[in-house]
Amino acid sequence: MAKRPGRQRHQLPHCYFEGFLEKRSFKDKKSRKLWASLCGHTLFFYNDKRETEYIEKLDLTGLVSVTDDNSVDRNLEAARLNLQMNDGLIKLTLPNAEARELWKGFLYSVAQLSVPTSINLLPGQIHTLKETVEKEMERRKNNPPPTPIRPSGHADLPACFHKVSRVEAELLLDKEAQRGNLLLRPGRDGNTYAITTRQDYNGPVYKHYRVTAAEDGGYIIDVDNPVQCATLQEVVDSLVQKTDGVLVPLPQEQQYARKISFIRSDNENGERTEQNACVQVLPPVPPPKPVTTKVPTEPLPAVTNIYLNEGDQQQNSSEPPRPRSSSCSAEVVGKSQLILHPVPAPRKNTPTTSASLCFPSRDARMRSHLDPLSLTISELKLKLERQTKCLE
Numbered sequence: 001m002a003k004r005p006g007r008q009r010h011q012l013p014h015c016y017f018e019g020f021l022e023k024r025s026f027k028d029k030k031s032r033k034l035w036a037s038l039c040g041h042t043l044f045f046y047n048d049k050r051e052t053e054y055i056e057k058l059d060l061t062g063l064v065s066v067t068d069d070n071s072v073d074r075n076l077e078a079a080r081l082n083l084q085m086n087d088g089l090i091k092l093t094l095p096n097a098e099a100r101e102l103w104k105g106f107l108y109s110v111a112q113l114s115v116p117t118s119i120n121l122l123p124g125q126i127h128t129l130k131e132t133v134e135k136e137m138e139r140r141k142n143n144p145p146p147t148p149i150r151p152s153g154h155a156d157l158p159a160c161f162h163k164v165s166r167v168e169a170e171l172l173l174d175k176e177a178q179r180g181n182l183l184l185r186p187g188r189d190g191n192t193y194a195i196t197t198r199q200d201y202n203g204p205v206y207k208h209y210r211v212t213a214a215e216d217g218g219y220i221i222d223v224d225n226p227v228q229c230a231t232l233q234e235v236v237d238s239l240v241q242k243t244d245g246v247l248v249p250l251p252q253e254q255q256y257a258r259k260i261s262f263i264r265s266d267n268e269n270g271e272r273t274e275q276n277a278c279v280q281v282l283p284p285v286p287p288p289k290p291v292t293t294k295v296p297t298e299p300l301p302a303v304t305n306i307y308l309n310e311g312d313q314q315q316n317s318s319e320p321p322r323p324r325s326s327s328c329s330a331e332v333v334g335k336s337q338l339i340l341h342p343v344p345a346p347r348k349n350t351p352t353t354s355a356s357l358c359f360p361s362r363d364a365r366m367r368s369h370l371d372p373l374s375l376t377i378s379e380l381k382l383k384l385e386r387q388t389k390c391l392e
Contacts, residue, residue, distance in 0.1 A: 013040030013139060016132045017106040020049075022093035025270060031093060040139060041110050062086035062188050063111040066104050083107070086188070087167045089270045105129050110136050158233045160184050160249035166196070167272070170206050171263075173198035173250065180250030184236060187211075193219070193232065195239060197247055211235055 018037040023045060024030065034055075035046040041061060044054040062085045069080035069091065079100040083090040094100040101119050106129065108116045113136060115129045161184045164172060169185050173196065181198045188194075193211040198204055210222040211232070219235055221227040227242075229235045240247050260277040 012037075012044065013042075014135060015039045016110065016135070017102065019099065019103075020095065021099075021103070024091045024093075025088060031091070038106055038110065041136065043107075058083075058085075058090070059188060060107065060111045063107070066107055068100070068104075087165045088265060088272065089267070091270060106132060109133050113137055156232060158184060158236050158249070159251045160236060161232075162250070162252065166194070166208065168263075169196040170198065170204075171274075173206070174204060176250055180248045182236070182239065182247040183250045184211075184232060193235075195221070195235070197239075199246070209239070 016038045018035065020033060021036050022031040022033050024032070035049045037044045037046070041059070043058040043060060045056040046054050064084040064086060067082045067084070069082050071080060077096050079094050079097045081092040081094060081100050081103060083092065092103070094103060101121055102125065105116060105119050105121055105125070109129045109132050113133055115126060115133060160180065160182065162169065162172060164185050166188065169183055173181055173183065177198065183196055185194055185196060187210065195209040195211060197207045212220050212222050214220050214228055218228055218230045219232060221229070221235060221238070227238055229238055236249055240249065261274055262277060263272050263274050265272050
């Protein structure tokens with residue numbers, strides 16, 4: 001792990017308790033043996049007891065609970081302790097049960113400013129805890145918390161502001177590494193802001209900078225040499241300028257998520273993973289069938305006159321009506337001209353002679369197959385007979 005620069009030990013608040021322990025958070029794959037020092041309400045971690053710069057720190061402001069972990073360790077004398085924070089679970093392994101009770105007492109006393117009554121300690125150790133509570137109360141009185149930041153509106157927030165926690169900011173920068181490596185987020189206590197950055201140096205390296213409100217207005221980047229800015233946008237621009245443009249703000253993405261996902265924490269190892277929610281897929285709804293509307297049809301007007309003009313009708317009215325044949329039908333062509341269409345006549349019982357002309361006998365049919373000329377003559381005779389009957 002890359003070494004993270006920090007303040008020297010003499011610059012830290014008074015140390016209440018320290019010792020070796022093994023630490024494992026949801027970001028660590030395995031436990032690491034570190035030297036821990038409880039200074040003020042912050043727990044500082046070092047690789048070794050003799051080092052002067054810490055590599056990590058844990059602000060106890062977000063401490064929710066301190067509980068025992070009764071799982072068996074490979075070291076039978078070791079005792080485990082769980083620290084439930086606002087942003088995850090941290091597991092500590094102490095050398096023995098007595099060390100676990102001491103750490104529980106000091107952590108609870110500093111975070112809650114009261115001595116817990118559910119721990120098994122000697123009277124001298126409990127007296128030490130009471131003195132620790134008094135010293136911490138005096139320290140907080142002389143060093144009040146930073147002034148709450150209340151921006152006048154969303155217009156004061158830069159485009160790289162994301163309403164995420166410390167861990168979510170690291171995950172977001174890791175996911176959007178191609179778009180930017182700096183973002184502004186709310187502070188852990190809700191009264192300040194923080195800048196989170198991500199860079200690659202033998203692996204991802206995350207850094208967090210606190211931004212507090214100045215008494216005379218504006219904001220201050222809380223580092224060894226404080227940087228004062230008038231607005232939050234100037235805070236972001238200052239970091240970009242001082243790093244020669246290496247830090248690139250990550251703007252808010254306006255697109256909406258296409259899947260429902262959430263981050264789940266494993267209570268056993270403290271690891272966090274992103275999982276997709278199970279959503280029941282609804283079957284596609286078929287489109288509605290088109291409704292055909294029936295258009296009402298108007299009845300055709302009755303034809304009272306077969307002539308196209310009245311003049312011809314009056315001219316023809318003087319003439320006596322001609323008898324119409326039942327076997328023929330009339331159609332108007334032009335103005336007053338009538339065309340008669342032939343209508344087939346009903347069948348009648350004809351003598352045998354005529355039937356023989358229309359329907360040749362078997363012998364005649366046999367001959368017609370043999371003689372094509374006789375077949376043609378028979379057909380002509382049948383047509384001639386039909387025309388004669390129609391004219392009659």
